[in-house]
Amino acid sequence: MKDLVSKVLKGDPHSIARLITLAENNDPVATSAMKDIHPHTGSAHVIGITGVMGSGKSTLICELTRLFRKQGKTVGIIAIDPTSPFSGGALLGDRVRMTELAMDDGVFIRSMGTHGMLGGLTSAVYDVVEILDASGKDVVIVETVGVGQAEVDVIKIADTTLVIVVPGLGDSIQTLKAGIMEIADIYVVNKADRPGVEQTVAEVESLVDISCSGKEKKIPVLSTVAKQNKGIDELLKEIDKHKKHLEKTKEFEKQRRLRYEAELVEIIRKRLMNFIFDESTFKDKIESLINQISKKQVDPYTAAEEILGKILK
Amino acid sequence: MKDLVSKVLKGDPHSIARLITLAENNDPVATSAMKDIHPHTGSAHVIGITGVMGSGKSTLICELTRLFRKQGKTVGIIAIDPTSPFSGGALLGDRVRMTELAMDDGVFIRSMGTHGMLGGLTSAVYDVVEILDASGKDVVIVETVGVGQAEVDVIKIADTTLVIVVPGLGDSIQTLKAGIMEIADIYVVNKADRPGVEQTVAEVESLVDISCSGKEKKIPVLSTVAKQNKGIDELLKEIDKHKKHLEKTKEFEKQRRLRYEAELVEIIRKRLMNFIFDESTFKDKIESLINQISKKQVDPYTAAEEILGKILK
Numbered sequence: 001m002k003d004l005v006s007k008v009l010k011g012d013p014h015s016i017a018r019l020i021t022l023a024e025n026n027d028p029v030a031t032s033a034m035k036d037i038h039p040h041t042g043s044a045h046v047i048g049i050t051g052v053m054g055s056g057k058s059t060l061i062c063e064l065t066r067l068f069r070k071q072g073k074t075v076g077i078i079a080i081d082p083t084s085p086f087s088g089g090a091l092l093g094d095r096v097r098m099t100e101l102a103m104d105d106g107v108f109i110r111s112m113g114t115h116g117m118l119g120g121l122t123s124a125v126y127d128v129v130e131i132l133d134a135s136g137k138d139v140v141i142v143e144t145v146g147v148g149q150a151e152v153d154v155i156k157i158a159d160t161t162l163v164i165v166v167p168g169l170g171d172s173i174q175t176l177k178a179g180i181m182e183i184a185d186i187y188v189v190n191k192a193d194r195p196g197v198e199q200t201v202a203e204v205e206s207l208v209d210i211s212c213s214g215k216e217k218k219i220p221v222l223s224t225v226a227k228q229n230k231g232i233d234e235l236l237k238e239i240d241k242h243k244k245h246l247e248k249t250k251e252f253e254k255q256r257r258l259r260y261e262a263e264l265v266e267i268i269r270k271r272l273m274n275f276i277f278d279e280s281t282f283k284d285k286i287e288s289l290i291n292q293i294s295k296k297q298v299d300p301y302t303a304a305e306e307i308l309g310k311i312l313k
Numbered sequence: 314m315k316d317l318v319s320k321v322l323k324g325d326p327h328s329i330a331r332l333i334t335l336a337e338n339n340d341p342v343a344t345s346a347m348k349d350i351h352p353h354t355g356s357a358h359v360i361g362i363t364g365v366m367g368s369g370k371s372t373l374i375c376e377l378t379r380l381f382r383k384q385g386k387t388v389g390i391i392a393i394d395p396t397s398p399f400s401g402g403a404l405l406g407d408r409v410r411m412t413e414l415a416m417d418d419g420v421f422i423r424s425m426g427t428h429g430m431l432g433g434l435t436s437a438v439y440d441v442v443e444i445l446d447a448s449g450k451d452v453v454i455v456e457t458v459g460v461g462q463a464e465v466d467v468i469k470i471a472d473t474t475l476v477i478v479v480p481g482l483g484d485s486i487q488t489l490k491a492g493i494m495e496i497a498d499i500y501v502v503n504k505a506d507r508p509g510v511e512q513t514v515a516e517v518e519s520l521v522d523i524s525c526s527g528k529e530k531k532i533p534v535l536s537t538v539a540k541q542n543k544g545i546d547e548l549l550k551e552i553d554k555h556k557k558h559l560e561k562t563k564e565f566e567k568q569r570r571l572r573y574e575a576e577l578v579e580i581i582r583k584r585l586m587n588f589i590f591d592e593s594t595f596k597d598k599i600e601s602l603i604n605q606i607s608k609k610q611v612d613p614y615t616a617a618e619e620i621l622g623k624i625l626k
């Protein structure tokens with residue numbers, strides 16, 4: 001196990017992949033390893049990238065990663081979107097891009113399905129971010145579809161969050177209005193070669209004007225055509241600028257603290273739920289209470305109070 | 314309070330709305346009321362409707378509701394999609410449909426935002442389903458965008474789940490493959506007047522063939538044009554058929570039990586997290602642990618174990 005940890009810290013891809021799998025499976029070895037790697041976390045720049053399906057997030061991530069690599073930075077990519085090309089559904093152009101990245105030792109790609117991980121996704125992603133950070137990756141990119149609540153939970157540990165919108169996808173603007181807005185540090189209007197791009201940029205900018213009114217810093221809105229590698233240099237500059245801003249204003253430290261807090265909350269939640277529902281201690285009691293609830297002999301709230309009374313000091 | 318409960322049980326819209334708001338705000342009055350209404354729950358047919366944005370879910374729900382009303386059934390609608398027309402963003406055609414429904418005493422519509430309810434949405438939706446069920450609604454419809462994990466959590470308490478796809482929205486088929494499939498009881502290819510409908514139906518049917526191979530019952534695939542009220546009669550028949558199938562095979566009872574179980578789990582989760590993070594008892598301790606985690610003096614897993622040691626028997 002010590003061997004696994006030291007290999008992860010040295011950036012060995014096989015050991016990283018193994019520890020991630022152990023963490024996903026709630027293996028006790030993973031818990032012990034996670035404790036050991038903690039002192040080595042906190043240096044990576046965590047970038048969250050979110051946007052509806054079809055907004056070209058994966059292509060954008062490929063192009064960004066290529067530029068980070070040119071700067072000599074190592075990159076970890078966590079794709080949570082289950083329909084992401086990183087998860088196997090790649091079109092030809094994407095596949096070429098991805099093969100190039102996959103061949104590069106300085107890039108580690110992991111795709112995670114929401115599927116079958118009910119309630120466990122958030123904590124698993126937090127673990128993977130820590131593992132990639134500890135493994136020495138300079139940049140950790142987390143990709144989500146950014147519609148659901150769990151996805152927003154995931155992205156909140158990012159230092160810099162990019163929200164991607166696309167001309168003609170009215171949905172993407174609607175999503176912004178619905179609450180994704182407040183997590184954005186940078187807006188990207190991708191597929192900017194499509195008709196209607198001016199209108200989309202104007203719409204996003206007017207949303208930014210409303211949400212940033214009175215604030216010192218205005219959220220930047222950039223246009224890109226990721227497929228043709230247009231606007232990616234400017235985007236990278238804006239990302240670097242945001243990072244420098246975080247460091248200068250001590251926001252980076254504050255964000256790091258929020259990330260650890262989110263992790264702590266998530267570990268506690270997971271442990272408690274496992275303790276109550278996976279341990280055989282309570283199985284019969286819970287089974288019998290659910291029967292009583294079904295027969296209307298007791299209500300769910302009273303049943304919950306009974307179980308809590310048994311476990312809490 | 315007794316007055317509030319008895320009014321809710323009589324179906325009074327103002328009292329229903331008030332109890333829902335109390336429940337959303339975690340008001341103790343709501344907990345007490347929820348206990349009282351439990352014996353009156355379990356009769357409503359809970360229908361989950363999910364599909365990506367732009368698939369026409371809201372229009373479909375309007376048309377279905379109109380038919381349920383013709384049958385003399387009362388309907389409760391819970392719209393969780395934050396971009397749903399029920400939440401205010403309606404187009405003209407939808408607005409006319411919705412006004413008609415909103416004027417009808419036999420219909421209760423509630424839209425719920427995921428926004429600002431981190432971790433609390435699921436339990437709030439469960440409460441609203443119980444309240445509408447207890448208020449005597451024959452049918453309770455829950456609408457979600459069905460991409461995120463929280464949305465799938467919500468839909469799992471439905472007796473009958475409709476998954477909506479649309480020709481030309483490749484995303485929607487991708488989403489199916491990504492895991493939404495297993496929750497579907499009925500597939501609806503909506504906007505069936507669009508080009509490519511045959512291909513979409515064929516794609517969905519081939520997915521159904523794979524997922525239902527060896528099973529006795531094949532999941533039906535229907536085509537509708539909700540806007541023109543086409544295919545809605547057939548859809549309603551299919552929904553009724555599914556309900557009858559549930560009742561005949563005792564699945565209805567089993568599903569009811571699963572619903573109560575999901576509720577119990579959710580109440581326990583919420584109570585525990587409130588107990589740990591909202592009570593002033595642990596505030597200082599947690600604050601100091603997060604500081605130590607940030608300084609690498611302790612890791613999040615050890616910190617979590619310390620807190621759990623303080624609260625668990």
